[in-house]
Amino acid sequence: MSHTTSGQPPRQRLLQTPLRRVRGSGSAKQGTHHWWMQRVSSIALLPLTIWFIVSLATSAGMTHVEAVLWIRQPLNAVLLLALVALTFQHTASGLQVVIEDYTNQEWLKIALILAVKGICWLLGIAAVLAVVRIVALPIAV
Amino acid sequence: MSIMQDSREATMVGRRSDGTLIRRPLSPHLQVYDMLQMTSAISISHRITGIVWVAGVVVMTWWLVAAAAGPRAFDAVQWFLGSFLGILLLMGVIAAAWFHTLAGIRHLAWDAGWGYDIPTVYKTGRAVLIGTGVLTALTWLALIVSW
Numbered sequence: 001m002s003h004t005t006s007g008q009p010p011r012q013r014l015l016q017t018p019l020r021r022v023r024g025s026g027s028a029k030q031g032t033h034h035w036w037m038q039r040v041s042s043i044a045l046l047p048l049t050i051w052f053i054v055s056l057a058t059s060a061g062m063t064h065v066e067a068v069l070w071i072r073q074p075l076n077a078v079l080l081l082a083l084v085a086l087t088f089q090h091t092a093s094g095l096q097v098v099i100e101d102y103t104n105q106e107w108l109k110i111a112l113i114l115a116v117k118g119i120c121w122l123l124g125i126a127a128v129l130a131v132v133r134i135v136a137l138p139i140a141v
Numbered sequence: 142m143s144i145m146q147d148s149r150e151a152t153m154v155g156r157r158s159d160g161t162l163i164r165r166p167l168s169p170h171l172q173v174y175d176m177l178q179m180t181s182a183i184s185i186s187h188r189i190t191g192i193v194w195v196a197g198v199v200v201m202t203w204w205l206v207a208a209a210a211g212p213r214a215f216d217a218v219q220w221f222l223g224s225f226l227g228i229l230l231l232m233g234v235i236a237a238a239w240f241h242t243l244a245g246i247r248h249l250a251w252d253a254g255w256g257y258d259i260p261t262v263y264k265t266g267r268a269v270l271i272g273t274g275v276l277t278a279l280t281w282l283a284l285i286v287s288w
Binding site: 016021039042043046049050052053054057058059060061062064065067068071080084087088091094095098123124126127129130131133134 | 158160188191192194195198199201202205206208209210211212215216219235238242245246248249252280283284285286287288
């Protein structure tokens with residue numbers, strides 16, 4: 001059978017069960033989860049990022065003591081931890097899509113995505129540890 | 142199936158939700174776009190600015206870790222951010238961050254089903270560009286005043 005521009009497309013027997021099709025999870029078995037989490041993190045990052053940029057832009061010449069005291073404040077520490085976690089989540093999944101779109105060798109694609117995820121986890125842990133350490137400093141600096 | 146006469150056919154075969162095959166064009170290749178159009182230029186810029194922002198994320202991590210490490214490490218970051226290279230990096234990242242933020246809001250509006258008609262697309266596109274310029278300038282004003 002052939003199909004041309006004018007002809008009707010051929011029908012094909014489905015190898016999927018109706019349940020599988022209804023679930024809509026596709027071959028990656030995640031459905032729209034990756035896409036959806038990218039939107040959710042972007043909505044959360046919107047106020048967090050604006051808060052962070054405005055906070056730092058209005059206090060550019062901070063000394064070390066001023067910076068530590070600013071990070072130590074409970075509200076700032078909570079928002080910083082949320083910002084760091086969401087930033088690295090959003091960055092890793094955003095870069096993953098870019099890699100998936102432009103890499104055509106499967107091994108390279110997997111290697112790059114794993115490398116990005118690894119770096120994002122390590123930098124994220126380092127940033128979280130830094131905030132926690134500053135909050136836990138025993139003395140007033 | 143007979144042999145395809147034209148390799149482009151391969152990009153024309155899609156599938157209906159009930160599984161039957163249908164001829165419809167799938168993602169056209171880059172070459173069909175005029176990159177001087179504002180729509181496609183902003184689209185690829187959203188990706189590029191997202192990647193540029195990674196540099197800012199690395200600096201943010203360095204800044205936090207240095208603050209936790211002590212005054213000497215912190216002075217090193219502050220010195221870098223005040224150096225020529227640091228200012229250049231901050232300039233790029235701040236502009237990229239505002240662009241990615243505003244273009245991201247535009248994407249969220251599209252996801253909600255708003256703003257698909259051509260006049261609105263161009264209007265919001267211009268708003269993203271003007272907004273990026275204004276917010277970047279305001280951020281630098283705040284930086285210079287507080288330095």
